[in-house]
Amino acid sequence: MNKCVRFINPQEYALLEDFLYAAIYVAPGQTPLPRSIVYAPSVYNYIKEFGRKGDICVVCEIADVIVGAAWTRILDRDGEKGYGNIGPGIPELAIAVCPPYRGQGIGTELLQSLHGSLQAEGYTKISLSVQKGNPAFRLYERNGYRIWKERAEDFIMVWEPAVHLYS
Ligand SMILES: CC(C)(COP(=O)(O)OP(=O)(O)OC[C@H]1O[C@@H](n2cnc3c(N)ncnc32)[C@H](O)[C@@H]1OP(=O)(O)O)[C@@H](O)C(=O)NCCC(=O)NCCS
Numbered sequence: 001m002n003k004c005v006r007f008i009n010p011q012e013y014a015l016l017e018d019f020l021y022a023a024i025y026v027a028p029g030q031t032p033l034p035r036s037i038v039y040a041p042s043v044y045n046y047i048k049e050f051g052r053k054g055d056i057c058v059v060c061e062i063a064d065v066i067v068g069a070a071w072t073r074i075l076d077r078d079g080e081k082g083y084g085n086i087g088p089g090i091p092e093l094a095i096a097v098c099p100p101y102r103g104q105g106i107g108t109e110l111l112q113s114l115h116g117s118l119q120a121e122g123y124t125k126i127s128l129s130v131q132k133g134n135p136a137f138r139l140y141e142r143n144g145y146r147i148w149k150e151r152a153e154d155f156i157m158v159w160e161p162a163v164h165l166y167s
Helices: 011-020 034-041 108-120 136-142 160-167
Strands: 003-007 056-062 065-074 091-097 126-131 148-151 154-161
Touching: 003 091, 003 108, 011 056, 011 065, 011 091, 056 108, 091 108, 091 148, 108 136, 136 154, 136 160
Parallel strands: 091 126
Antiparallel strands: 003 056, 056 065, 065 091, 126 154, 148 154
């Protein structure tokens, strides 16, 4: 299988809409939200005009098809705060893998690649919001994320390279 994890190309940014939609957690028994939810400002903020300073995205490509994406963006501006925002200048993570490719280690590869890129850029923290009940919580824990805050519906988790490498 011809698989690679690499940075996204600018001409592929439009694909992020699909991955953003795929990243929205649907609890068992819950009706999926309409696709148009990606255009809700609080959601679209994660990809709007992607490619601005601080945006980093890696994708997994298999046989010329992009099957997964993980990206970080700094969402700390007033009116544009991310669900997992923990402070100024801290990148927030979003990730999704196409359903047929889940559970095969692609999410882990994407996360590890992204972590390396962020460390190389000098970032010292990554945050995210994960809904309670989302199995992705285990993926994050295995990859060094710790609960930073518990809220009614979700956890904010944080990855810090120093803690991850030396704890
Ligand atoms: C989360 C996700 C990116 C992981 O990618 P993956 O390639 O399946 O990940 P890996 O194979 O490396 O690791 C498997 C882990 O992914 C998570 N996972 C697997 N299927 C999942 C699903 N349908 N939904 C959410 N997480 C899932 C679990 O933590 C699993 O670990 P476990 O086997 O201990 O339960 C992928 O499952 C996905 O796109 N899920 C839907 C979108 C989502 O929940 N994004 C995160 C929002 S916070």
